[in-house]
Amino acid sequence: MELQIIDSxxxxxxxxxxxxxxxxxxxGETICVFYDKxxxxxxxxxxxxxxxxxxxxxxxxxxxxxxxxVERLMPIGFQxxxxxxxxxxxxxxxxxxxxxxxxxxxxxxxxxxxxxxRFMSDFDLKGMGWINVEGKFTKTNxxxxxxxxxxxxxxxxxxxxxxxxYMALDIECLPAEQRIPTPEKDxxxxxxxxxxPAYKGKDTLVLIAQLARINNDAIACESExxxxxKMKEIIDDYDPDIICGHNIxxxxxxxxxxxxEILSIPQDLGRSEKFAFSRKLQRSYMPSVSGRVIVxxxxxxxxxxWVKFKRYDLSTISRELLGMEKIELKGSYVDTMREMWxxxxxxxxxxxxxxxxxxxxxLVVDKSLLDKFFEISKICGLLLQDAxxxxxxxxxxxxxxxFYKRKxxxxxxxxxxxxxxxxxxxxGALVLEPQVGFHEWVVCxxxxxxxxxxxxxxxxxxTTFLTNGENVDHIVSPYGxxxxxxxxFKGVLPDVVDEYLNARVLVKKQAKIETDPExxxxxxxxxxxxxxxxxxxxxxxxxxxxxLYVVDIANTITAFGRDTITYTKKLIEENFPVxxxxxxxxxxxxxxxxxxxxxxxxxxxxxxxxxxSKLTGLDLxxxxxxxxxxxxxxxxxxxxxxxREGTGWTDRIEMKGIETVxxxxxxLVSDTMLDVLNIILKEKDINKASxxxxxxxxxxxxxxxxxxxLTIVKGVTKAIDAYDGVQPHVELAKKMMQRDKTKSLVGERxxxxxxxxxxxxxxxxEDPDFVKQNGLEVDPxxxxxxxxxxxxxxxxxxxxxxxxxxxxGVKQKSLLDILNGQKQLPPDKTVLKSFExxxxxxxxxxxxxxxxxxxxxxxxSPLYFSAxxxxxxxxxxxxx
DNA sequence: GGCTCTCGGGG
DNA sequence: GTGTACGAGAGCC
Numbered sequence: 022m023e024l025q026i027i028d029s030x031x032x033x034x035x036x037x038x039x040x041x042x043x044x045x046x047x048x049g050e051t052i053c054v055f056y057d058k059x060x061x062x063x064x065x066x067x068x069x070x071x072x073x074x075x076x077x078x079x080x081x082x083x084x085x086x087x088x089x090x091v092e093r094l095m096p097i098g099f100q101x102x103x104x105x106x107x108x109x110x111x112x113x114x115x116x117x118x119x120x121x122x123x124x125x126x127x128x129x130x131x132x133x134x135x136x137x138x139r140f141m142s143d144f145d146l147k148g149m150g151w152i153n154v155e156g157k158f159t160k161t162n163x164x165x166x167x168x169x170x171x172x173x174x175x176x177x178x179x180x181x182x183x184x185x186x187y188m189a190l191d192i193e194c195l196p197a198e199q200r201i202p203t204p205e206k207d208x209x210x211x212x213x214x215x216x217x218p219a220y221k222g223k224d225t226l227v228l229i230a231q232l233a234r235i236n237n238d239a240i241a242c243e244s245e246x247x248x249x250x251k252m253k254e255i256i257d258d259y260d261p262d263i264i265c266g267h268n269i270x271x272x273x274x275x276x277x278x279x280x281x282e283i284l285s286i287p288q289d290l291g292r293s294e295k296f297a298f299s300r301k302l303q304r305s306y307m308p309s310v311s312g313r314v315i316v317x318x319x320x321x322x323x324x325x326x327w328v329k330f331k332r333y334d335l336s337t338i339s340r341e342l343l344g345m346e347k348i349e350l351k352g353s354y355v356d357t358m359r360e361m362w363x364x365x366x367x368x369x370x371x372x373x374x375x376x377x378x379x380x381x382x383x384l385v386v387d388k389s390l391l392d393k394f395f396e397i398s399k400i401c402g403l404l405l406q407d408a409x410x411x412x413x414x415x416x417x418x419x420x421x422x423x424f425y426k427r428k429x430x431x432x433x434x435x436x437x438x439x440x441x442x443x444x445x446x447x448x449g450a451l452v453l454e455p456q457v458g459f460h461e462w463v464v465c466x467x468x469x470x471x472x473x474x475x476x477x478x479x480x481x482x483x484t485t486f487l488t489n490g491e492n493v494d495h496i497v498s499p500y501g502x503x504x505x506x507x508x509x510f511k512g513v514l515p516d517v518v519d520e521y522l523n524a525r526v527l528v529k530k531q532a533k534i535e536t537d538p539e540x541x542x543x544x545x546x547x548x549x550x551x552x553x554x555x556x557x558x559x560x561x562x563x564x565x566x567x568x569l570y571v572v573d574i575a576n577t578i579t580a581f582g583r584d585t586i587t588y589t590k591k592l593i594e595e596n597f598p599v600x601x602x603x604x605x606x607x608x609x610x611x612x613x614x615x616x617x618x619x620x621x622x623x624x625x626x627x628x629x630x631x632x633x634s635k636l637t638g639l640d641l642x643x644x645x646x647x648x649x650x651x652x653x654x655x656x657x658x659x660x661x662x663x664x665r666e667g668t669g670w671t672d673r674i675e676m677k678g679i680e681t682v683x684x685x686x687x688x689l690v691s692d693t694m695l696d697v698l699n700i701i702l703k704e705k706d707i708n709k710a711s712x713x714x715x716x717x718x719x720x721x722x723x724x725x726x727x728x729x730x731l732t733i734v735k736g737v738t739k740a741i742d743a744y745d746g747v748q749p750h751v752e753l754a755k756k757m758m759q760r761d762k763t764k765s766l767v768g769e770r771x772x773x774x775x776x777x778x779x780x781x782x783x784x785x786x787e788d789p790d791f792v793k794q795n796g797l798e799v800d801p802x803x804x805x806x807x808x809x810x811x812x813x814x815x816x817x818x819x820x821x822x823x824x825x826x827x828x829x830g831v832k833q834k835s836l837l838d839i840l841n842g843q844k845q846l847p848p849d850k851t852v853l854k855s856f857e858x859x860x861x862x863x864x865x866x867x868x869x870x871x872x873x874x875x876x877x878x879x880x881x882s883p884l885y886f887s888a889x890x891x892x893x894x895x896x897x898x899x900x901x
Numbered sequence: 902g903g904c905t906c907t908c909g910g911g912g
Numbered sequence: 913g914t915g916t917a918c919g920a921g922a923g924c925c
Contacts, residue, residue, distance in 0.1 A: 191911095193912070194911095194912050195912090196912060200912085201911065201912055202912050207912085266911095267911075268910040268911045269911090271909090271911060272910075272911035273911075273912095276911090276912085304909085319909090319910050320910090323910085332909090332910090333909075333910065334909095334910065334911085335911090354912055655902095
């Protein structure tokens with residue numbers, strides 16, 4: 022029988038463990054596989070000459086333990102095999118106790134591996150992986166699905182996934198006050214579901230905790246307890262593989278479990294008799310529902326480094342990705358819910374609750390959100406639930422498996438991490454000082470998978486690390502650390518990296534020719550998974566909680582990286598008539614006097630293949646062309662990018678570090694920033710850009726700007742008295758609560774504008790509606806000097822326009838003067854050129870930036886602009 | 902620039 | 913469940 026592993030755990034029967042694998046077959050049936058021939062074990066490394074004694078000592082206290090002397094390889098430092106004790110126990114739950122007891126005899130290894138993972142590692146089974154099982158179906162009341170007693174379990178390689186059942190879940194509560202509800206005090210009044218595929222012909226279902234009048238999509242229950250029992254019935258009946266929701270880990274699941282406890286309802290939400298639980302650690306909760314996977318869309322999106330949102334609430338993400346939003350309530354949540362509940366008019370409640378479930382489900386199913394995580398599971402071996410978590414566990418388990426295959430033993434996780442944090446000292450990547458300013462025709466090249474390539478090329482691993490200058494063939498890194506050559510021993514890390522990089526090349530190739538859309542999707546997801554895994558692997562040795570923490574190795578990798586980029590710059594500038602104007606980690610930005618896309622591309626390719634040929638194991642690639650490029654500082658730039666697409670080019674504006682959208686800015690700022698950048702980059706017309714800014718300033722001063730564009734939104738997160746500083750939105754909340762004593766604004770997001778007046782700034786925050794009704798005026802000075810100018814000034818400054826020039830030197834005067842006495846900018850010299858120097862024609866005085874007038878500030882003669890590059894000649898840009 | 906502090910999502 | 917895990921952005925020198 023062929024099955025795909027969804028989840029795993031174990032139970033203890035007669036003091037012996039039985040591993041359970043919750044699986045799906047290709048038809049979507051749930052089958053739980055039992056395996057009872059595997060026992061927990063770990064290693065002890067102590068004084069090898071005293072092992073016989075040690076065994077006796079341990080057996081005195083634990084007579085039934087099987088203890089063998091075996092040969093294994095140590096995880097850190099290249100060295101010959103050592104003898105260790107392999108201690109095999111019976112009940113995994115008692116391993117910690119055993120571990121503590123034997124610690125006095127030496128160092129323990131692998132004594133903190135979860136039993137299900139010990140089993141999966143040794144049998145080479147993977148989360149979301151397929152297996153072939155032999156055995157027979159059996160009867161049991163410990164699981165709610167079909168049960169199968171396995172004699173043999175073997176891994177299989179199958180690309181496709183079994184059809185899964187997805188359920189989104191969302192609860193609504195009735196808080197007694199204006200605050201986020203707590204399960205100890207507040208009840209659940211509604212539970213909504215969305216299903217994929219449909220459940221009994223329904224895509225959604227809402228349960229209500231009172232016998233109110235309802236519509237077709239809902240079921241009215243006589244109490245909260247009856248509703249939650251009904252909810253369990255539906256979960257068991259639908260039997261979802263995936264339960265998803267937005268912030269379901271941080272809210273719904275823990276809330277639900279606590280309510281079940283309070284109402285004395287068993288918490289068996291999973292596929293077995295085991296109770297679901299959700300453990301809190303620091304900020305986040307870890308859910309565990311046996312046989313199922315809990316997917317929190319909030320956590321997934323927040324953790325995704327490739328897609329950024331302004332906010333991570335369900336409404337924002339759904340709007341961006343699905344073009345759909347949450348239903349907006351007319352009043353505050355508490356007031357609305359209490360009113361609906363009191364009047365038993367729950368139709369709106371049903372709609373509201375249903376929408377949340379529908380959105381969460383759509384984000385997961387319609388956006389194929391889990392594809393990448395399925396592949397991460399299949400590659401590193403973690404169960405899907407754990408693959409949704411952080412990077413470190415992924416590498417940890419993959420490396421455990423690879424260590425096991427090669428007879429290396431893995432250290433336990435560090436118990437205390439503070440000493441590591443104290444003297445951490447990991448030096449990062451190299452970022453060259455950029456040539457600040459405006460440039461044209463910039464070619465961008467970057468190393469594909471630089472860190473993984475360096476690991477592979479130099480055999481960097483804890484297992485190849487030479488701790489003392491042993492007499493074996495080795496390389497010495499720029500950091501000074503030594504690693505044995507692959508001919509002596511090929512490291513585990515390089516092997517894993519090699520597997521990832523090769524797989525990626527293959528997967529990309531396959532994806533191109535694959536015609537089946539599902540397979541194509543999976544291959545694309547696999548490519549992303551491999552990219553994430555290979556790029557983050559290097560960080561594992563420098564991660565303070567790592568089992569393989571060796572800062573020297575992490576430092577070696579970044580040192581290699583810094584050397585590589587420095588050498589690349591040198592190679593390029595010594596062999597080509599170009600200048601490297603910026604470089605960051607694994608990319609270089611090159612300026613030449615080439616002036617077309619095709620020529621730039623040709624040059625880029627020529628340079629990159631030259632560099633690649635000089636650096637073995639590394640591949641520098643032509644990436645893109647910036648037709649125009651504005652760089653303010655390290656990691657802060659914007660450019661008009663052209664990328665090759667087939668026979669043509671695609672273009673877009675790319676921004677790094679220059680934020681045009683920020684939560685605490687009003688939309689006027691974001692809009693203006695974007696418009697100005699577009700003018701500068703696409704039209705190169707700084708005059709037009711500054712005129713544009715002055716026009717906005719003018720509109721502001723005349724009060725022509727719509728209030729919506731000036732509204733700044735901030736959340737009132739805590740009780741008003743709990744704030745000690747004076748903040749505009751908090752002051753406004755106070756005022757508004759004064760005006761309407763019934764209102765509480767705690768927990769709400771408050772929009773405000775700053776109005777004219779001579780009070781303290783924060784006291785002048787006002788409700789936009791109140792401003793409209795009472796004909797108040799906004800304070801243009803505030804918007805110009807506090808909102809608009811700060812982000813714009815730097816952009817203009819690097820283009821050679823000082824803040825005072827931007828507003829025609831009237832910054833000191835009142836805004837009215839700007840309007841009345843607006844001078845014209847000089848007609849020419851306002852089109853941006855990329856230059857390195859402005860030199861006076863008359864007195865030869867040179868300036869890093871030209872003045873806006875185009876005349877020398879010293880002697881008023883016209884300036885000329887020159888570009889001095891590494892090419893050793895000066896190009897005259899003023900050939901009129 | 903580097904460091905510490907805050908707050909997020911949910912109802 | 914052989915467990916024990918934040919991280920980006922803002923504010924401050």
